[in-house]
Amino acid sequence: MHTRQRTIRTNGVDLVVTEAGDPANPCVLLCHGFPESAHSWRHQMEPLAAAGYHVLAPDQRGYGFSSAPRDVAGHDTATFVGHDWGALVVWESGRLHPERVNAVCAVSVPFTPWPMKPTDLFKMMFADRFFYMSYFQEVGPAERELEADIRHTMHTIMWGASGEMYRPGPTDINELPPMTGTGFLDMFKDIPDGLPFWLTPDDLDYYVKQYTNSGFFGPVSWYRNLDANFEVLKDLSPERISMPTYFIGGDKDGVIASRIDTLDAMNGMTPNYKGKAIIPKAGHWTQQEYPAEFNEALLGFLRTL
Numbered sequence: 001m002h003t004r005q006r007t008i009r010t011n012g013v014d015l016v017v018t019e020a021g022d023p024a025n026p027c028v029l030l031c032h033g034f035p036e037s038a039h040s041w042r043h044q045m046e047p048l049a050a051a052g053y054h055v056l057a058p059d060q061r062g063y064g065f066s067s068a069p070r071d072v073a074g075h076d077t078a079t080f081v082g083h084d085w086g087a088l089v090v091w092e093s094g095r096l097h098p099e100r101v102n103a104v105c106a107v108s109v110p111f112t113p114w115p116m117k118p119t120d121l122f123k124m125m126f127a128d129r130f131f132y133m134s135y136f137q138e139v140g141p142a143e144r145e146l147e148a149d150i151r152h153t154m155h156t157i158m159w160g161a162s163g164e165m166y167r168p169g170p171t172d173i174n175e176l177p178p179m180t181g182t183g184f185l186d187m188f189k190d191i192p193d194g195l196p197f198w199l200t201p202d203d204l205d206y207y208v209k210q211y212t213n214s215g216f217f218g219p220v221s222w223y224r225n226l227d228a229n230f231e232v233l234k235d236l237s238p239e240r241i242s243m244p245t246y247f248i249g250g251d252k253d254g255v256i257a258s259r260i261d262t263l264d265a266m267n268g269m270t271p272n273y274k275g276k277a278i279i280p281k282a283g284h285w286t287q288q289e290y291p292a293e294f295n296e297a298l299l300g301f302l303r304t305l
Contacts (some may be wrong), residue, residue: 062218
């Protein structure tokens with residue numbers, strides 16, 4: 001059983017989709033995060049297909065060689081699995097289109113009901129201290145920084161957010177560097193020269209090829225759409241996410257490591273929350289770092305549906 005890749009022309013745009021399994025089988029849609037692509041699901045495609053699913057992993061809007069995403073699955077419903085930004089996508093897909101989402105499995109990012117416009121919240125919380133989502137709002141600086149040396153960028157971020165490099169962050173906002181004069185890559189210190197155990201030279205080459213083509217304007221612009229998303233979703237109750245929901249994370253993932261004890265409460269805002277799996281030693285690149293443990297958790301959840 002092998003994966004295959006095709007470019008789907010739909011509504012005047014191109015979407016590059018990696019797929020595996022029989023199209024007649026139930027659909028599992030895999031949504032990647034930043035800065036990744038469908039390649040981040042390379043260890044999940046064939047195991048899910050072997051378990052009886054039709055698996056689709058798009059390079060999402062602005063990433064790789066895709067231009068924009070549309071509903072192209074050819075299925076009326078699907079089970080949505082999303083990592084990082086993809087987790088926000090799958091949570092909100094359940095809230096926007098509950099009739100088309102069979103189940104939600106979020107990875108790394110718990111359910112996040114913004115209490116106010118996200119950029120206003122960031123200003124309130126971080127003031128003049130560096131926060132990467134605030135840094136990403138202005139068009140230009142992030143693109144110039146991240147595109148200056150794409151291989152260096154991807155090497156730094158893949159190492160920096162991995163479980164091996166996890167260090168607890170400062171507990172005082174004032175210990176963060178100033179917003180002015182600080183870049184995204186400045187957040188990652190003491191990056192080794194080689195590659196993490198879970199990333200091959202070919203994997204890095206493929207990411208570099210994709211980001212050399214796309215640049216970072218499209219990927220970073222997902223963060224620039226946070227406020228617009230908030231306006232669309234602010235009046236929609238989490239109760240609409242009525243399908244089974246599940247969470248997978250790593251205990252060395254900087255996004256959640258300091259707040260693992262809050263995850264059940266956050267995800268439990270959705271009425272059919274089925275619990276979580278926390279993978280020891282896994283960092284932010286959860287499904288890439290520990291694929292066997294990740295697949296066991298995901299398939300265990302899928303078997304309950």
